[in-house]
Amino acid sequence: MKALKIIVFIVLGIVALLVIVGLILPKSFSVERSVEIDAPPAIVKPQVVKFENFAEWEPWGDADPDMQVTIEGEDGTVGAKYLWKGNDDVDSGIQEIVAMDENRVDVKLTFTEPWETEDKTYYLFDDTEEGTKVTWGMEGNMPFPMNLMTLVMDMEQMIGEQYSEGLNRLKERCEKMASEMIYGGYKIEEVDMPEMTYAIVRKKIPMSMMQSFYAESYGKLSQALEKHSVEAVGAPSGIYFAWDMKTQETDMAAAIPVPVNTEIDGVETVNVKGKALKLEYYGDYENLEDLHMAMDAYMKANNMAPSKMVMEEYVTDPTIVLDTAKWQTNIYYML
Numbered sequence: 001m002k003a004l005k006i007i008v009f010i011v012l013g014i015v016a017l018l019v020i021v022g023l024i025l026p027k028s029f030s031v032e033r034s035v036e037i038d039a040p041p042a043i044v045k046p047q048v049v050k051f052e053n054f055a056e057w058e059p060w061g062d063a064d065p066d067m068q069v070t071i072e073g074e075d076g077t078v079g080a081k082y083l084w085k086g087n088d089d090v091d092s093g094i095q096e097i098v099a100m101d102e103n104r105v106d107v108k109l110t111f112t113e114p115w116e117t118e119d120k121t122y123y124l125f126d127d128t129e130e131g132t133k134v135t136w137g138m139e140g141n142m143p144f145p146m147n148l149m150t151l152v153m154d155m156e157q158m159i160g161e162q163y164s165e166g167l168n169r170l171k172e173r174c175e176k177m178a179s180e181m182i183y184g185g186y187k188i189e190e191v192d193m194p195e196m197t198y199a200i201v202r203k204k205i206p207m208s209m210m211q212s213f214y215a216e217s218y219g220k221l222s223q224a225l226e227k228h229s230v231e232a233v234g235a236p237s238g239i240y241f242a243w244d245m246k247t248q249e250t251d252m253a254a255a256i257p258v259p260v261n262t263e264i265d266g267v268e269t270v271n272v273k274g275k276a277l278k279l280e281y282y283g284d285y286e287n288l289e290d291l292h293m294a295m296d297a298y299m300k301a302n303n304m305a306p307s308k309m310v311m312e313e314y315v316t317d318p319t320i321v322l323d324t325a326k327w328q329t330n331i332y333y334m335l
Contacts, residue, residue, distance in 0.1 A: 031159045032137040035167035039178035041125055042297030044132040046184060047174055048123050049105055050075050051082040051095070057173050059166035063089035085113075095121070109138070131178075134170065136163045183301075184294035188279050193332065195273040197260045199225065200239065202253035202268060210250070214238065217254030224267045225256065232256050239270070240310040255311075272309070272334070279331040284324035288312065291331050299333065307333040 037044055047053040051071045061067060067086035073079045082095040092113040099106040105123045110116070117140075124135035138159060181188045201217035218236055225232060234257035242251035253270070263269065277298065279291055292310070299306070315328035 029156055030137065030139045031156050031163060032135055033160050033163040033167055034133055034135040035164075035171050036128060036130055036133050037171045037174050038131045039174040040297070040301030041127060041132045042183055042294075042301050043177050044134060044170075044174050045125060046076065047170060047177075048125075048134065049097070049100070051080060054082065057166060057169040059162045059169065060086075060090045063087070132174075134167060136167055138163070181298065183298045184290055186279050186281065186291060186294045188277055188295065188298050190335075191276055191278045191332075193273060193276050193334075195260055195271060196234070196257050197262055198237065198239065198253075198255040198270050198272065199230070199258050199262070199264055199267050200253035200255045200270055202239075202241075202251070204242075204249060204251045207248050207250055210252070213252075214254050218256070221254060221256050221267070224264060225258070228264050230258050230262060230264060233259055235313050235315045237314065238312040239272075240312075241308070243310070272311070275335045276311075277307075277333040277335065281329045281331065282325060282327065283329075284327060285329070288329065288331075291329075295331060295333050304335070307335065309334040 047057065052075055055061070055069055064086040067084055067090055070083040072081040072083065076097075078097050078100055080097050083093075084090065085092040091111055093109065093111040096108045096110075097105060098108050103125050107121045107123075109119045109121050111118075119138060119140040121136070121138045124133075124137070126133040126135075177183075199221055201220055203213065203217075205213050224230075237255045237257070239253040239255045240250055241253070244250070253268075255270070258264070258269070261271075277295060279295060281287070281291055295307075295310075298304075311330075311332040311334070313330040313332065315330060316326060318324075318327055321327060
């Protein structure tokens with residue numbers, strides 16, 4: 001009986017000690033890890049902000065190859081969610097983008113298993129001479145008695161190691177993309193364009209009228225070429241001489257390539273020759289804006305002067321090829 005009392009007192013003493021220690025131990029923690037990436041922000045940020053890309057470099061996937069991932073909302077925007085469900089090594093939870101600006105992204109991190117907790121994570125982006133510095137941070141809460149876990153594990157070190165592993169994977173991925181000139185998911189290459197002559201109909205119009213302008217102008221050009229027995233020597237194109245987002249107007253031309261230095265009565269022509277950036281794309285025309293954004297990002301990242309002439313070459317005839325995934329469009333930015 002005496003021995004039992006002793007055991008009870010010892011147990012109560014241990015419990016009391018743990019309570020006291022738990023009250024003293026910090027109930028929050030913070031972690032930050034950074035990496036320098038030899039790639040411009042235009043490459044790095046989409047790999048972080050878009051959950052579809054995050055899934056390619058995050059450090060936990062190897063622990064559960066069968067982890068189930070679902071992305072909800074418009075990926076890469078405030079409100080987008082990344083839901084995962086995995087084994088005991090990765091647990092289950094939700095990441096939600098709650099705030100975003102040019103240099104920072106804030107994410108609410110909610111673990112739903114093995115118990116529910118809510119923490120904050122964030123990413124910081126800084127331009128450097130070499131490229132981009134990315135900082136990945138976390139601010140977490142560990143109320144009593146969960147904070148007693150810090151007696152046997154260093155949360156800062158454990159999470160920090162995982163973050164460092166992820167950032168190193170991000171670095172490798174982005175630098176590979178930069179070496180291949182992949183911007184916004186599109187490959188850009190520098191080419192030498194041979195001299196070409198285009199028969200054009202040029203006009204300054206509201207951007208909202210572009211589709212009707214193309215339809216009318218290509219009809220006029222086709223009639224003029226047929227009338228003068230001139231054959232097209234390539235795909236119809238669009239040429240942009242100016243693009244004003246404030247006024248929503250563009251100085252543009254519907255263009256059809258003809259033999260070099262051809263002159264056609266009543267039809268304006270323009271010659272094109274020289275170095276250009278080229279982006280080859282397959283898909284419908286709804287994503288063409290993304291192609292131009294990728295080009296702009298590449299030029300800014302490489303300190304190139306804005307192009308004075310931009311071309312869209314519509315290689316595939318959509319009236320013949322109905323599968324939009326096979327529609328080829330080449331984008332050229334003259335240098």
